[in-house]
Amino acid sequence: MSDTLLRVEDLKIYYPVAGSGFGKKEFVKAVDGVTFEVKKGEVFGIVGESGCGKSTLGRGVCKLENLTSGHVYLDGEDITEYNDRRMRSIRKKVQMVFQNPYASLNPRMSVFDIIAEPLLVHHLYQDKADLEKKVLDLLHRVGLDDYHANRYPHEFSGGQRQRIGIARALAVEPSLIIADEPVSALDVSIQAQVLNLLNELKHDLDLTYIFVAHDLSVVEYISDRVGVMYLGNFVEVGEKDKIYSNPMHPYTQALLSAVPVPDPTAKRERILLEGSIPSAHKPPTGCKFHTRCPKCMECCKTQVPERYEVDDGHYVYCHLYDKERREQQK
Template sequence: MTENLLSVKDMKIYYPVSGRRLGKTEYVKAVDGVSFDVKTGEVFGIVGESGCGKSTLGRGICKLEEPTSGRLLLDGEDISAYNGRQMRPVRKKVQMVFQDPYASLNPRMSVFDIIAEPLIIHGLTKTKEERKDKVLELLRKVGLDDYHANRYPHEFSGGQRQRIGIARALAVEPRLVIADEPVSALDVSIQAQVLNLLNQLKKEFSLTYIFVAHDLSVVEHISDRVGVMYLGNFVEVGLKEKLYKNPLHPYTQALLSAVPVPDPEVKRKRMILEGSIPSALNPPAGCKFHTRCPKCMECCCITAPERYQADEDHYVYCHLYDDKINKEKQQNFNLIK
């Protein structure tokens, strides 16, 4: 896992809202300057509260939502300004598994037609027999039987529908799959089956995943690296082992403190955040988390934190790790003494 399959540079996705204030159009800043890389063959997990911009970021990478600004490089190809026609051949490289298996499948199409549709659009099969063999092969890969091809989505359970969505995504043999909370609408027992299936398919098809979720235990199970989002930005990104064992940002620490521990003998101190997540229409100045942060300093209310490298493959956006600020705090402490 050395080369970057995907590079996102300062991506912003803003939505204009109706009405003007003081002659200016207002925008909901769903994604507000996100940058990160995804290496070939890894699983990059994205976690955060509802409304923080996780799903919008995933849709922006697929160009299902048009980014307001920023650069998007897929396999070295800059697709930032591509229109729909230019994106068609690119879509064979990147596919998406959607959150709601009830809404992401056309109820008027049979399972066979749903999976065969991308094969037809991209001209990946030459004959009907070849197309049939490919569809049935994909169904078997995701744990369904041949006779399921003639059924319709309403005849399946939630877990089975999600398997159909996964088969559809794999039909064009993509290199990158964006899984947008693929197990959040499923029962816990079914979640484990789908996660194990995704792990199995990753090895079999040499896939790279971006896995979006709000459940930190699910992300820990499947991811290699994890990015924690808050109000349209990453606050911390690192290798799974480092981030879970040594969370640096106060927001990450609060999230992990809320994860249930199965061992009743282990006592974990809860870190309670006061207030609610601010509006993306009018985010706070400086660090966006400062309105809820128990370690807030004066500079946090004024200046947005830069990226601070804490360790190899582990960085954080927080003034607590700014060497200049820490030196000033130490000097003031010495003067008081």
């Protein structure tokens, strides 16, 4: 049996621009042809600047966003064209932990009702006593107690609310959890607690994560493999150790050069990128990064780079690693 749990092929998510007329529709290309795989039991981190499309990609994988084109295979099953009714059975396999613990919980529902809701929807309980037992077990698993069950979201801190969101995601015993910046709204000390909790749950329940974040240190801590996104596309994908120790794409190199080092005497060469991220409405031709790339070549301005394998399982989307082109130039 394949050890690939999720496979995404050439996924595109476009949003129409209001007011585009004269017979020509214009789109914001939030995700523009992304391909990747996630293996069972691993944590696949997605990192990039704000606005690069990483959260939209995560929501698209679990069909919370309408897909423009491409395919999503979950455990070998093509769920791309599934409607809401057919997706209901898939919801038990893939769940999401949202970024904002203040907005992702219904303030009118008690914690018990919030966690019990997916159990009720999917009929995953035998009777009232079994439902109560499962809800309390989930609370204990995320580090909360029985007396928290009858309280409401506004009575909790941010870290506690995120634990409630994690418990809700675990209720249907999913195989894949998509964590969309689950610690970005929390204090640093609370971030560590939630990350450690996610790690424990991964090993105890044999979970697979897609972990979306903009904090490179957080992604390094929790991920097994990492995909670096820029303006709707991956620019580099590979094992965490390879990317962090030997970044190949100029964008990845610039990102990692900005990570603080906990040593005031250490000297690092900071790579400063000029300009800002171009608009996803009208992205640059060729390589989308060429407008800010310090190593830009003429071909970068007109030709979209292919995926080049620079090491076993380490892929870079950059013309610098096109061996045939470099040999022709010689």
